[in-house]
Amino acid sequence: MALCTARNFVKSPYALGKAQQQLGVLRAFSIGNQTNQTKTLAPKTGKNIVLLDGVRTPFLMSGTDYSKLMPHDLAKFALSGILKKTGVPKEMIDYITYGTVIQEVKTSNIAREASLAAGYSDKTPSHTVTMACISSNVAITSAIGLINSGVYDMIVCGGVEFMSDIPIRHSRKMRSLMLRANKAKTAGQKLALLASIRPDFFVPELPAVAEFSSGETMGHSADRLAAAFGATRKEQDEFAVRSHTLAKQAQDKGYLTDLIPVQVPGSTKPITHDNGVRVSPIEKMATLKPAFIKPHGTVTAANSSFLTDGASACIVTTEEKAKQLGYKPKAYLRHFTYVSQDPVDQLLLGPAYGTPLILEKAGLTPKDIDVWEFHEAFAGQIIANFKALDSTSFAQRYMNRQDKIGAPDINKFNNWGGSLSLGHPFAATGVRLAMHTANRLVREDGQFGLIAACAAGGQGVAMILERHPDAHPN
Numbered sequence: 456m457a458l459c460t461a462r463n464f465v466k467s468p469y470a471l472g473k474a475q476q477q478l479g480v481l482r483a484f485s486i487g488n489q490t491n492q493t494k495t496l497a498p499k500t501g502k503n504i505v506l507l508d509g510v511r512t513p514f515l516m517s518g519t520d521y522s523k524l525m526p527h528d529l530a531k532f533a534l535s536g537i538l539k540k541t542g543v544p545k546e547m548i549d550y551i552t553y554g555t556v557i558q559e560v561k562t563s564n565i566a567r568e569a570s571l572a573a574g575y576s577d578k579t580p581s582h583t584v585t586m587a588c589i590s591s592n593v594a595i596t597s598a599i600g601l602i603n604s605g606v607y608d609m610i611v612c613g614g615v616e617f618m619s620d621i622p623i624r625h626s627r628k629m630r631s632l633m634l635r636a637n638k639a640k641t642a643g644q645k646l647a648l649l650a651s652i653r654p655d656f657f658v659p660e661l662p663a664v665a666e667f668s669s670g671e672t673m674g675h676s677a678d679r680l681a682a683a684f685g686a687t688r689k690e691q692d693e694f695a696v697r698s699h700t701l702a703k704q705a706q707d708k709g710y711l712t713d714l715i716p717v718q719v720p721g722s723t724k725p726i727t728h729d730n731g732v733r734v735s736p737i738e739k740m741a742t743l744k745p746a747f748i749k750p751h752g753t754v755t756a757a758n759s760s761f762l763t764d765g766a767s768a769c770i771v772t773t774e775e776k777a778k779q780l781g782y783k784p785k786a787y788l789r790h791f792t793y794v795s796q797d798p799v800d801q802l803l804l805g806p807a808y809g810t811p812l813i814l815e816k817a818g819l820t821p822k823d824i825d826v827w828e829f830h831e832a833f834a835g836q837i838i839a840n841f842k843a844l845d846s847t848s849f850a851q852r853y854m855n856r857q858d859k860i861g862a863p864d865i866n867k868f869n870n871w872g873g874s875l876s877l878g879h880p881f882a883a884t885g886v887r888l889a890m891h892t893a894n895r896l897v898r899e900d901g902q903f904g905l906i907a908a909c910a911a912g913g914q915g916v917a918m919i920l921e922r923h924p925d926a927h928p929n
């Protein structure tokens with residue numbers, strides 16, 4: 456892909472502004488205030504579908520405090536936590552859609568295992584969805600589809616990722632031999648199989664955070680993307696510092712109200728915080744070596760999202776149902792779209808493709824968006840997406856559009872940090888983005904929020920949420 460660099464892109468806008476450093480988010484906090492609504496989006500199908508509320512476990516670096524759990528154990532905390540937080544009785548839940556990316560083979564329909572473990576009724580059907588890093592977005596939009604089709608009224612959605620224990624397989628040759636050994640009837644047949652073993656049979660197969668079709672890791676692809684768009688190492692490091700600084704501010708101010716404490720069995724203290732937030736001086740960031748393309752790459756451990764354990768859950772229902780039961784929804788789920796491109800070309804441009812489409816679908820312009828929440832896979836990926844959105848030639852060449860829409864307003868962008876700092880448990884991130892959007896709309900007194908994320912496979916999602924008049928920030 457011969458990518459263009461936008462000429463009128465303002466250089467290095469990613470360093471945290473002084474005002475943001477001092478004040479955190481920019482707008483006044485107004486609990487219970489009605490937004491100054493200028494436009495409102497009519498539901499397309501006659502049903503006003505709402506995000507009632509959502510929760511997540513603290514997101515932890517893999518190999519830390521969750522490491523002895525199994526994925527369904529972690530999911531259980533989020534699935535029981537959402538009922539506890541909302542007070543919705545489990546019998547009211549019609550269905551569960553739940554995401555995961557790297558599957559534990561013993562619990563392949565993790566939605567079912569986790570919901571049973573969390574104490575949901577065994578009469579509540581649960582199904583697992585997967586679409587790489589946007590799996591819990593898919594869980595949410597599957598729920599929207601089921602509700603719109605009139606099948607169900609109230610659905611729990613979310614996702615879990617557990618990178619502390621991933622399924623490492625025997626080699627194909629060893630697996631084949633073991634399967635044949637299972638069928639061998641005589642001692643002679645078994646001995647012959649044993650004699651056929653060669654040293655390379657013992658080389659294990661590790662799952663990689665890599666693209667199946669090209670074999671390229673996400674990090675390598677991010678480095679390639681950053682280079683294609685001319686995202687400098689300094690810009691990437693500055694953006695990463697911004698993410699960590701804003702996440703720390705949000706933690707300190709108590710804004711991350713979607714977090715629920717997790718008491719790991721055998722531990723005395725509950726886990727209450729994301730543990731990957733680490734505000735480092737830019738000079739320290741600059742000393743790190745490239746993590747993927749060596750020695751000249753610009754993507755490092757500090758400007759990448761890190762391997763994370765975490766789970767999330769939310770409730771999607773109709774406004775009518777919520778009102779009937781006396782619940783106060785957080786936001787309307789107005790519009791969504793999925794996009795996909797050739798994964799061998801560029802993997803991580805989902806927001807650049809999805810954002811113009813979703814704005815057009817909703818009849819909104821970037822100026823109407825009060826809260827932007829993009830998944831930060833890598834700092835270089837965010838910068839490349841900004842540059843693509845701000846490039847007329849990208850719009851014309853790759854999207855068949857006459858004009859660019861421009862990059863999001865950085866002052867309204869990921870104001871509570873993002874996946875770089877809070878972590879990115881692949882299938883749990885979508886609900887985290889939705890909850891940040893909904894809660895920021897209240898705290899920052901906005902009306903519309905736009906979520907966008909890239910995913911392996913060259914895919915992506917974009918969604919529009921609208922603040923609900925009854926929404927509260929807790």
Ligand SMILES: CC(=O)SCCNC(=O)CCNC(=O)[C@H](O)C(C)(C)COP(=O)(O)OP(=O)(O)OC[C@H]1O[C@@H](n2cnc3c(N)ncnc32)[C@H](O)[C@@H]1OP(=O)(O)O
Nearest residue numbers: 588664673733735746756757759760761762832909910911
């Ligand atoms: C669509 C999508 O979402 S695609 C994205 C999917 N996600 C991914 O691909 C995950 C990408 N990330 C990774 O694979 C890993 O986190 C890696 C390879 C980048 C880094 O892994 P590791 O090398 O194990 O990271 P580790 O935590 O040890 O950090 C390496 C070094 O950087 C340092 N470091 C990490 N973060 C920071 C920071 N914020 N500030 C300063 N230093 C830092 C560490 O202290 C460590 O230093 P040391 O070697 O002196 O101890």
